[in-house]
Amino acid sequence: MPKFTNLKDLEAYLQRNFHEVMNSSMELERVMAEEMSRAVVDVVYSAYDPKDYERRGNNDGLSDPRNGIVSDVIIEDNGKVRLIFENITEGNDSLQGDLLVDTIEEGIWDNWWSPASPYADARTFMQETANRIKQNPEDVIAAIEKGLSSKGFVVR
Numbered sequence: 001m002p003k004f005t006n007l008k009d010l011e012a013y014l015q016r017n018f019h020e021v022m023n024s025s026m027e028l029e030r031v032m033a034e035e036m037s038r039a040v041v042d043v044v045y046s047a048y049d050p051k052d053y054e055r056r057g058n059n060d061g062l063s064d065p066r067n068g069i070v071s072d073v074i075i076e077d078n079g080k081v082r083l084i085f086e087n088i089t090e091g092n093d094s095l096q097g098d099l100l101v102d103t104i105e106e107g108i109w110d111n112w113w114s115p116a117s118p119y120a121d122a123r124t125f126m127q128e129t130a131n132r133i134k135q136n137p138e139d140v141i142a143a144i145e146k147g148l149s150s151k152g153f154v155v156r
Contacts, residue, residue: 033068
């Protein structure tokens with residue numbers, strides 16, 4: 001572990017390493033993706049039972065934790081850390097090649113073949129994911145601590 005002679009150098013070191021830990025922490029991404037998967041089931045899938053198609057679920061569908069990724073880490077001037085967490089599930093049929101998240105979150109009717117169907121309504125699973133993590137942050141905190149510890153930081 002390097003030694004520091006001033007607070008500014010220490011802060012820069014922490015920010016640089018924290019950014020790297022958050023971008024490369026598979027544990028953090030796993031914890032967030034599992035919470036997102038549960039939110040998809042509760043908010044999106046529970047809204048209706050499809051009759052015209054079969055959901056992909058955890059097989060590359062919206063609830064598949066493998067489609068939840070930390071795409072960026074931003075350290076703001078005030079020291080707050082902002083994680084950009086995304087669902088990268090692509091659509092099928094008319095939405096093939098496009099990400100589903102905005103269509104589902106915002107209820108973009110123009111993206112559906114049959115916009116009068118219940119599946120065209122907005123279902124805000126990403127906001128629900130964020131709310132759940134804010135209400136119970138223990139697993140996310142533990143994942144961050146584990147990532148920092150793996151870089152040699154002593155976390156108390």
